[in-house]
Amino acid sequence: MRRHLLAAATLAAFAAPVPALAQDADEAAFDERDGAGLTEMADTLSDPERQRELAMMLRAMSEVLLDLPIAPLTDAVAEIAGEEMPRVVDGATLRSIAPEASRVPEEIEKNLPRAMEAAGTLAETMEVMLPQLRAMAERFSDTLPQRD
Numbered sequence: 001m002r003r004h005l006l007a008a009a010t011l012a013a014f015a016a017p018v019p020a021l022a023q024d025a026d027e028a029a030f031d032e033r034d035g036a037g038l039t040e041m042a043d044t045l046s047d048p049e050r051q052r053e054l055a056m057m058l059r060a061m062s063e064v065l066l067d068l069p070i071a072p073l074t075d076a077v078a079e080i081a082g083e084e085m086p087r088v089v090d091g092a093t094l095r096s097i098a099p100e101a102s103r104v105p106e107e108i109e110k111n112l113p114r115a116m117e118a119a120g121t122l123a124e125t126m127e128v129m130l131p132q133l134r135a136m137a138e139r140f141s142d143t144l145p146q147r148d
Helices: 002-017 018-026 036-046 048-067 071-081 099-143
Strands: none
Touching: 002 048, 036 099, 048 099
């Protein structure tokens, strides 16, 4: 049961900021033709201030998630998993049933900047590789049999 609850809490922690990040991606005006969006994305991901802000936001969100009552979530998790779940005591939180989860917010704050830096480096690399990737896609397209 702890495994399912921890998975659900982790998913919620990382899914919550997705709309904000998607909005940032839209504002970056990603241009697939020249890779300009990759440069802007790399700059954003590599910005130490942006990394710090996002790490602090995710830490705060994960702290809140650890203290939410989990009894209402167990039915949903059981349905998704297709398993019967043991009854959870009213008022129980993820932090109370899995005390080791209390270190997750600190780990997020500590490791997120490094992960964002790596993603920024990947975006820079993809920008450099974009012409070769396009050429490879064209060659691949040329070698495929034509459909009738």
